[in-house]
Amino acid sequence: MALYRALIELADDHLVLGHRLSEWCGHAPMLEEDLALSNFALDLIGTARSLYAYAAEVEGKGRTEDDLAYLRSEREYLNCLLVERPNGDFAHTMLREFYFATFMEPFWQAALASSDKVIAGIAGKAMKEMAYHLRHAGEWIVRLGDGTEESAARMQAAVVDLHPYWEELFSGGDCDVLPDRAAIRPAWEASVKAVFAEANLDWPEPVYGQNGGRDGMHSEVLGRMLSDMQYLQRAHPGATW
Amino acid sequence: MVTASKAWDVAAAVPDPELPCVTVAELGILREVVMEGDVAVARVSPTYSGCPAVQFIEEAIAEALRDAGFQPRIERVISPPWTTDWISDAGCEKLRAFGIAPPQKASNSKRALFGETVVACPRCGATDTEKLSEFGSTPCKAHYRCKACLEPFDYFKCI
Numbered sequence: 001m002a003l004y005r006a007l008i009e010l011a012d013d014h015l016v017l018g019h020r021l022s023e024w025c026g027h028a029p030m031l032e033e034d035l036a037l038s039n040f041a042l043d044l045i046g047t048a049r050s051l052y053a054y055a056a057e058v059e060g061k062g063r064t065e066d067d068l069a070y071l072r073s074e075r076e077y078l079n080c081l082l083v084e085r086p087n088g089d090f091a092h093t094m095l096r097e098f099y100f101a102t103f104m105e106p107f108w109q110a111a112l113a114s115s116d117k118v119i120a121g122i123a124g125k126a127m128k129e130m131a132y133h134l135r136h137a138g139e140w141i142v143r144l145g146d147g148t149e150e151s152a153a154r155m156q157a158a159v160v161d162l163h164p165y166w167e168e169l170f171s172g173g174d175c176d177v178l179p180d181r182a183a184i185r186p187a188w189e190a191s192v193k194a195v196f197a198e199a200n201l202d203w204p205e206p207v208y209g210q211n212g213g214r215d216g217m218h219s220e221v222l223g224r225m226l227s228d229m230q231y232l233q234r235a236h237p238g239a240t241w
Numbered sequence: 242m243v244t245a246s247k248a249w250d251v252a253a254a255v256p257d258p259e260l261p262c263v264t265v266a267e268l269g270i271l272r273e274v275v276m277e278g279d280v281a282v283a284r285v286s287p288t289y290s291g292c293p294a295v296q297f298i299e300e301a302i303a304e305a306l307r308d309a310g311f312q313p314r315i316e317r318v319i320s321p322p323w324t325t326d327w328i329s330d331a332g333c334e335k336l337r338a339f340g341i342a343p344p345q346k347a348s349n350s351k352r353a354l355f356g357e358t359v360v361a362c363p364r365c366g367a368t369d370t371e372k373l374s375e376f377g378s379t380p381c382k383a384h385y386r387c388k389a390c391l392e393p394f395d396y397f398k399c400i
Binding site: 032035036039041042043044045046047049050117118120121122124125126128129132136 | 290373376400
């Protein structure tokens with residue numbers, strides 16, 4: 001069951017972040033960003049679908065990708081707390097995306113060599129998509145951090161607010177067909193700090209990290225998000241389009 | 242074998258719902274059609290993970306096969322992953338004629354992935370173009386403008 005659990009952790013990270021990004025649809029500061037964020041959401045939800053479908057197959061209890069997405073409660077979700085953070089302002093959204101993409105791009109790159117063919121297949125697609133997310137979000141970090149007084153202050157505020165959450169990206173169940181999460185940490189920190197230097201942003205002092213997402217212990221915002229996302233299936237069980 | 246090749250012809254002629262100028266075979270998303278007993282099995286690779294048209298395309302292929310007297314089954318193949326390199330030369334030419342700049346080849350290199358190569362205007366052929374937005378009307382397209390003829394156009398992004 002190590003594989004099932006690891007797949008659920010990964011899938012939940014993608015679905016929760018994808019749903020968060022989809023909340024921007026129609027609300028982004030300009031049309032191009034509205035399209036970009038909706039596209040990111042589609043990529044993430046698409047990857048989540050593939051991962052849930054495979055997890056359901058591995059579990060072998062006859063559940064489907066939809067059962068896993070719509071019929072599990074908050075405590076059964078194993079995503080890290082970073083991805084469930086509310087959208088906040090544009091700086092918060094872009095920083096959350098930047099942290100996630102800086103982790104996922106090398107993760108999928110390493111997963112290409114997995115002996116599990118399904119995982120290697122998902123990785124091949126997700127890696128290229130994530131490269132776009134990484135570049136786009138990274139450009140915004142620099143543009144806002146090295147922008148006006150107002151944008152720099154808000155970008156720095158986002159860095160402080162999300163500082164307790166990034167370390168949990170490197171935790172997760174061990175599984176021999178997926179890359180070791182902890183091994184990605186040194187490169188992640190180096191990449192993030194390089195972009196921060198370009199953006200004139202300060203890397204904050206260490207703080208007490210918030211975690212627990214991998215054990216199903218979430219902040220209250222996830223329950224609200226799921227009640228929105230799962231409403232249709234809960235109110236009308238089995239409904240299809 | 243005659244049956245399998247006829248089933249291929251039927252499935253291959255299905256147009257893409259978002260880019261009706263090209264067929265699923267020219268886009269490279271229809272990988273193969275094989276006969277398993279009486280069942281025609283069509284193997285399809287999605288373009289982007291979250292491509293909303295995937296299910297629609299699968300149903301359209303199944304329907305075309307059914308109309309031609311086959312008993313269809315669709316299999317989704319994610320490995321190896323689809324890349325824009327699989328779009329045929331004829332497909333690229335049709336995209337251009339339709340007003341969409343076709344993707345650069347060799348999409349596995351980061352240069353092509355990030356569009357650092359020159360994108361020619363599909364209308365006037367000029368190479369003096371600029372990117373307006375990395376994200377366009379569908380996940381697979383970016384938005385460009387030609388500085389010579391001033392027409393905005395879609396560019397099929399590399400992946």
